Amino acid sequence: MEGFRFKRSFRPLERTIELMLLLAASVAIIVSIAIIYTLMDGTVAFFSAPDVNIFEFLFGTKWVPSGSDPSFGILPLLSGTILIAGGALLIAMPLGIGAAIYLSEFASPRVRGILKPIIEVLAGIPSIVYGFFALLVISPIFRDLFGASYFNAASAIVVLAIMILPIVVSISDDAMKAVPRNLREASYAMGATKWETATKVVLPSASSGVIASVLLGLGRAIGETMVVTLAAGRVANLTFNPTEEVQTMTAYIAQVATGDIPPGVAVDAAFAVGMVLFIMTYIINIFAGIVVDRIKAGKRMKRTGLTGGLVKVIGAPGRVLSKINIGAGLKKGAGSLRRRYRIGIFGISMTGSSLVIAIGFLAYLVHYILTQGLSGIDQAFLSEIPHYIPDKAGIYPVILGSVYLMLLTLVISVPIGVGAAIYLTEIAPDSRHTRFLRRIIQNLAGVPSIVFGLVGLTIFVRLFDFGISLLAGSMTLSIMVLPIIVVSTEEALKAVPKSFRDAALALGATRWTTIRHHVLPNAIPGIMTGSILAMSRAIGETAPILFIGSVFAKVPPSGIMDPFLALPLTIFYWTTHPKAEFHELAASTIIVLLVILLTMNSVAIVIRNRVQAKRDW
Numbered sequence: 001m002e003g004f005r006f007k008r009s010f011r012p013l014e015r016t017i018e019l020m021l022l023l024a025a026s027v028a029i030i031v032s033i034a035i036i037y038t039l040m041d042g043t044v045a046f047f048s049a050p051d052v053n054i055f056e057f058l059f060g061t062k063w064v065p066s067g068s069d070p071s072f073g074i075l076p077l078l079s080g081t082i083l084i085a086g087g088a089l090l091i092a093m094p095l096g097i098g099a100a101i102y103l104s105e106f107a108s109p110r111v112r113g114i115l116k117p118i119i120e121v122l123a124g125i126p127s128i129v130y131g132f133f134a135l136l137v138i139s140p141i142f143r144d145l146f147g148a149s150y151f152n153a154a155s156a157i158v159v160l161a162i163m164i165l166p167i168v169v170s171i172s173d174d175a176m177k178a179v180p181r182n183l184r185e186a187s188y189a190m191g192a193t194k195w196e197t198a199t200k201v202v203l204p205s206a207s208s209g210v211i212a213s214v215l216l217g218l219g220r221a222i223g224e225t226m227v228v229t230l231a232a233g234r235v236a237n238l239t240f241n242p243t244e245e246v247q248t249m250t251a252y253i254a255q256v257a258t259g260d261i262p263p264g265v266a267v268d269a270a271f272a273v274g275m276v277l278f279i280m281t282y283i284i285n286i287f288a289g290i291v292v293d294r295i296k297a298g299k300r301m302k303r304t305g306l307t308g309g310l311v312k313v314i315g316a317p318g319r320v321l322s323k324i325n326i327g328a329g330l331k332k333g334a335g336s337l338r339r340r341y342r343i344g345i346f347g348i349s350m351t352g353s354s355l356v357i358a359i360g361f362l363a364y365l366v367h368y369i370l371t372q373g374l375s376g377i378d379q380a381f382l383s384e385i386p387h388y389i390p391d392k393a394g395i396y397p398v399i400l401g402s403v404y405l406m407l408l409t410l411v412i413s414v415p416i417g418v419g420a421a422i423y424l425t426e427i428a429p430d431s432r433h434t435r436f437l438r439r440i441i442q443n444l445a446g447v448p449s450i451v452f453g454l455v456g457l458t459i460f461v462r463l464f465d466f467g468i469s470l471l472a473g474s475m476t477l478s479i480m481v482l483p484i485i486v487v488s489t490e491e492a493l494k495a496v497p498k499s500f501r502d503a504a505l506a507l508g509a510t511r512w513t514t515i516r517h518h519v520l521p522n523a524i525p526g527i528m529t530g531s532i533l534a535m536s537r538a539i540g541e542t543a544p545i546l547f548i549g550s551v552f553a554k555v556p557p558s559g560i561m562d563p564f565l566a567l568p569l570t571i572f573y574w575t576t577h578p579k580a581e582f583h584e585l586a587a588s589t590i591i592v593l594l595v596i597l598l599t600m601n602s603v604a605i606v607i608r609n610r611v612q613a614k615r616d617w
Contacts, residue, residue: 011510013512014510018427020419021419021420021422021423021427022423022428023419024416024417024418024419024420024423025420025423025428026437027416027420028420028437028440028444028482031444031455031479031482032440032443034455034459034479035278035447035452037458037459038454038455038459039274039451039454040275042270042271042272042274042275042454042458043268043271043272043275045268045271046072046265046268046271047272049265049268051265052265052269056071056072057072057073057272058074059073059075060072060073060074060075061073061075061076062076062238063077063236063247063252064236065261065265065266065269066262066266070265070266072265072272074249074272074276076236076238076247077236077249077252078249078276079237079238079239079240079246080153080228080232080236080247080248080251081222081248081250081277083153083240083242083246084153084156084157084160084221084246084248085160085218085221085222087153087157087161087242088157088158088160088161088164088221089164089214089217089218089221091157091158092161092162093214093217094354095161095168095354095357095358096165096167096168096169096172096213097168097172097210098353098354099119099165099173099354099355099358100168100169100172100173100210100213101198101199101202101351102348102351102354103115103116103355104173104176104177105176105194105197105198106194106198106348106351115355115359118358118359118362119166119355119358120166120170121362122162122163122165122166122358122361122362123167123170124536124597124601125594126540126542126568126597127163127224127227127540128226128540128542128572128575128590129365129369129571129590129593130159130162130163131226131227131229131230131231131572131575132230132369132571132575132586132587132590133365133368133369134155134156134158134159134227134231135151135230135575136575136583137365138158138159139151139152139155139231142154142155142243146243148242149243149244150233151232151233151245152232152233152242152243152244152245153232153241153242153243153245153246155231156227156232157242159227159231160221160224160227162358162361163221163224164218164220164221165217165358167216167217167220168213168214168217169213170213171209171210171213171216172206172209172210172213175208175210175212175213176203176206176209178206178209179201183205184201184202186201187200187201193340193341194344194348195340195343195344195345195347198347199347208291209291211291212288212291215284215285215287215288216284216285216288216446218284219281219284219285219446222277222280222281222284223250223277223446223448223449224448225250225251225253225448225450225542225543226254226542226543226572228247228248228251229250229251229254229255230572230575230576232246232247232251233245233247233251234252234260235247249273249276250543252273253270253273253274253450253451253453254450256269257450257453257543257547258546271454274450274451274454277448277450277451278447278448281446282443282446282447284446285442289439289442289443289446369590369591369594370591372583372584372588373584373585373588373589373590373591374591376584376585376587376588377588377591377592380394381393381394381395381588382395382396382592383396385555386554386570390579390582390584390585391581393585395570395588395589395592396556397553397554397555397556397565398565398566398567398569398570399567400557401470401553401556401557401564401566402539402567402568402593402596404470404556404557404564405470405477405538405539405545405566406538406539408470408471408474409474409477409478409481409535409538410531410535412474412475412478413477413478413479413481413482413485414485414531416485417481417482417484417485417486417489417534418489418527420486421485421486421489421490421493422489422493422520424437424486424490425489425490425494426493426511426515427511427515441482441483441486441487442483444482444483445483445484445487447480449480449541449543449544450543450546452476452480452543452544453543453544453545453546453547455476455479456472456476456544456547456548457547457548460472460475460476460548461547467561468550468563469557469560469562470557470559470560470561470562470563471560471561472548473545473549476544476545476548477538477541477544477545480537480544481534481535481538484530484533484537487530488526488527488529488530488531489523489527489530491530492525492526492529492530493519493526495523495526496519496522496523500518500519500522501514501518501519503518504518525607525608525610526608528607529607529608532600532601532603532604532607533600533601533604535600536601536604539566539567539568539593539596539597539600540568540597542568542571545566545568545569546569546572549563549566549569550563550565551569551573567589567592567593567596568593570586570589571586571589571590571593574586574589
């Protein structure tokens, strides 16, 4: 036996499978390259035009893309974007942080179980529905009360604030829940009230997560398309007056997608605008991602001492994250105990009212849509084809187009996303390459959806010559939802106990056999849940398929190369129609879309609850 050595046998099948999983994970890099190529190609073509120079583009104050004397100064588009995104953030930030404080520190488990799903419902409503509501409900309010123009930034600001509210609430709430309980107990021991503890101990300790939520909300607001396209207008004004009509960068790209911009240099300008938009959101998401990663990496907080009411919160490497003086408000002269409790009651009431505002908005939105559209849903509406006469219009091919689009997206994206997650979680070591792939996937999740529309037009429609087809649309949506599937699958795989893997390997199973027979079966419910939620996102998206969907498709697609119509596209075109009858048809179509989304989300919730009930590990 001397000199005998164990040798790892070469298994071609396993090596092939691991290589395929590596290729699946590398798709994220390919998609990122495709985005950069698309934007660079169009940007170079734009700046190659004789009437365009980069100085005018960056510092010009006029954006007039068509006509005999076009001007391409991006400042009006930039100011419109900053006005709406910044205004929305100014509303969403105090409301979101206040709601997170209430949910984390003051809401009972029963109340929290009711309120948290309502916030999740707000997050699941498609942006086209918010755009419909902004144009037809919120905008008239500002016109009547403040003399705003028909299209105005104020309506977009208000609705966009509600859209990004769930992001701020969810991440801030998670950050506050992660604050160690002993910090709260130390604060109570010093004589602080619950309100003082929440605002002077918990909130500062969770500041990194709160900042990350604000940055992610800002990135979402900058990249939003449908609300600003429908409500804010299509005139690029260099103004910060919210009652006036403005145009954002995403709205201009959408205007190109709908064919309202004549071919030529004005169309190429959309790619240059998309490049600026991509860079802005990329930088914001990089900073937010770094903050979130540092929190997830184990920046645990612990109490290191109480001296005069001073609490130091220490990170994992021993670095002081913050010093919280919980005794500052308890000194002599700071006010009576009764006054402090009154302040606490007022503060709790204010934070609770943040959730009341969100619930009231959701209730009003649902009531308006049901009032406007419920009477229009009948057998004829569900079985007829779209028509230019409202009484004869139906959505039968539109429903089938959305279903086919979702199913084909499922077939394309789920194998790639699940394969990428398996590689990153189960096979790849913790190396620079793995961390690079994770960073790429995180950044893809923050790319504005309208940019994916540009990629779909350039790569799938033109370069691959798929044309305006179901295949091009599904490929575009697949690369958009890929990060959602990867992240949700990773979480499902990580939830499987490590002991399952160790036991299988100890009995002689190979790494792939362990994954195939022990890890994946236990992770399938979580993978299914994430995939369903990703498809919900796909079926409700409008901006990516503005470039690819066909308004002239009156019959369901019979093959993957046929043109198609989808529910969000139909809602968009009917909402922008000047006749009020088509607005009612849009409301009816919204109801159908929301029923489909509600059904899919309910299935995902049922799967998750059943798994949690049966799980004994």
